Amino acid sequence: MDLELSTREKELAAKGRAFCDEVLLPLELITDEHGELPMEKRAAVRQAVRDWGLAGINHAKEHGGLGLSMVEQTAIEEQLGRVTNGLWSCVWRAPVSLKSGSPAQIDQYLRPSIQGERRGCFAITEAEAGSDPRRVKTKAIRKNGQWLLSGEKWFVTSYNASDFIIVHAHVDDDPDKPTLFLVDKPVANMVHLRSPKFMHNFAFDHAELRFEETPVPEDRMLGQVGQGLELTKDWFVEARMQIASHTLGAAIRAAEIANDYATTRHQFERPIRDFQGVEFMLADMAVEIFAAKSMLYRVAAEIDRGLDRKVVHAHASALKLFCSEVAGRVIDRALQVLGGRGYMRENPVERLYRDIRVDRIWEGTSEIQRVVVGGQIRKRGLDIYSGWQ
Numbered sequence: 001m002d003l004e005l006s007t008r009e010k011e012l013a014a015k016g017r018a019f020c021d022e023v024l025l026p027l028e029l030i031t032d033e034h035g036e037l038p039m040e041k042r043a044a045v046r047q048a049v050r051d052w053g054l055a056g057i058n059h060a061k062e063h064g065g066l067g068l069s070m071v072e073q074t075a076i077e078e079q080l081g082r083v084t085n086g087l088w089s090c091v092w093r094a095p096v097s098l099k100s101g102s103p104a105q106i107d108q109y110l111r112p113s114i115q116g117e118r119r120g121c122f123a124i125t126e127a128e129a130g131s132d133p134r135r136v137k138t139k140a141i142r143k144n145g146q147w148l149l150s151g152e153k154w155f156v157t158s159y160n161a162s163d164f165i166i167v168h169a170h171v172d173d174d175p176d177k178p179t180l181f182l183v184d185k186p187v188a189n190m191v192h193l194r195s196p197k198f199m200h201n202f203a204f205d206h207a208e209l210r211f212e213e214t215p216v217p218e219d220r221m222l223g224q225v226g227q228g229l230e231l232t233k234d235w236f237v238e239a240r241m242q243i244a245s246h247t248l249g250a251a252i253r254a255a256e257i258a259n260d261y262a263t264t265r266h267q268f269e270r271p272i273r274d275f276q277g278v279e280f281m282l283a284d285m286a287v288e289i290f291a292a293k294s295m296l297y298r299v300a301a302e303i304d305r306g307l308d309r310k311v312v313h314a315h316a317s318a319l320k321l322f323c324s325e326v327a328g329r330v331i332d333r334a335l336q337v338l339g340g341r342g343y344m345r346e347n348p349v350e351r352l353y354r355d356i357r358v359d360r361i362w363e364g365t366s367e368i369q370r371v372v373v374g375g376q377i378r379k380r381g382l383d384i385y386s387g388w389q
């Protein structure tokens, strides 16, 4: 068993960290104050992603991506997770579901998205459909050689940074026919209802959209009728790996800040780390990070060696659940070690505290991950988690 990162993996981690420190961290406060990354900063960050060789981190070379292994991607993503305000999303990850597109869709959507010339956002969730996508009411009806989409979508992340939307709709209003559509912006008969404020201030918005018989050309269906959930599943594994990496990076940054502060802050004539109440918090933070990091790189390595897709899915759920909850606990303790300073908006730990809360909600809530884990134990036995696959 080799638990060492290779030289290349270490180099990629160092590049991710340097990019985060030099390009993204200077944008944190302005993004928090402004509510999102100001428009005038966006082109320069996009160019920086290209200049640093970080365009297409999650795609194969055949489509113009970097061809990185999952461990290599994870090494970069962990470092990007250190930044607050969702600025990690400036390093685009073209949707994996686009790989299932027709040759024309791959040329028109996937390749330019990998280069950062185009960007797509996902519209699955609705007012009545969150954890349970069968409740989606957005429908697609084929009429006169085109599709007409009708319905309302919520929480469409990065809508204002995107030029196309991947919309999950039920063909003929039939929940057995979940299907994805590529909707180019601007499009007729689609209304941007609003982009509400959230607990975090994120690089881009989270929009609500209404489709009113929005016309979509026939060749903009992604995959086949009924394949929508299947294509979204592939995306879930990748998104859960990214969330696990980002939350770990966030937890480590908070722990580092708390650890330094505990050494320099004096009360009652000694550093506060000399009080066991503080030192035990640091110890608990370190132990949880140690466990989360070990689990993250194990699952990444399993993906690289081609472990069965269903087992990978099961492990990615457990990983997302664990890392997002560890990060919540670690950052909460870090804030406590910092006392009142940790509660100030100018302190990264305060922003991490707000940022990290959503990671227990999006891409499958913690409860849904427990449903997946519980179901896997029932189906395959405890060994799927307690043994070696």
Ligand SMILES: Cc1cc2nc3c(=O)[nH]c(=O)nc-3n(C[C@H](O)[C@H](O)[C@H](O)COP(=O)(O)OP(=O)(O)OC[C@H]3O[C@@H](n4cnc5c(N)ncnc54)[C@H](O)[C@@H]3O)c2cc1C
Pocket: 121, 122, 123, 124, 125, 129, 130, 131, 132, 154, 155, 156, 157, 158, 198, 206, 358, 361, 362, 363, 364, 365, 366, 367, 368, 371
């Ligand atoms: C900031 C933000 C950005 C987002 N970005 C996107 C995006 O880009 N595109 C997109 O499509 N969606 C997006 N989402 C939506 C997100 O994926 C959903 O919020 C999430 O799936 C949960 O759905 P819900 O909010 O409707 O909660 P619900 O599904 O209504 O859940 C409410 C509560 O019930 C619990 N619950 C539900 N079912 C079960 C069950 N079977 N067992 C136990 N407990 C259960 C949940 O865990 C939760 O605690 C985003 C959300 C947020 C907050």
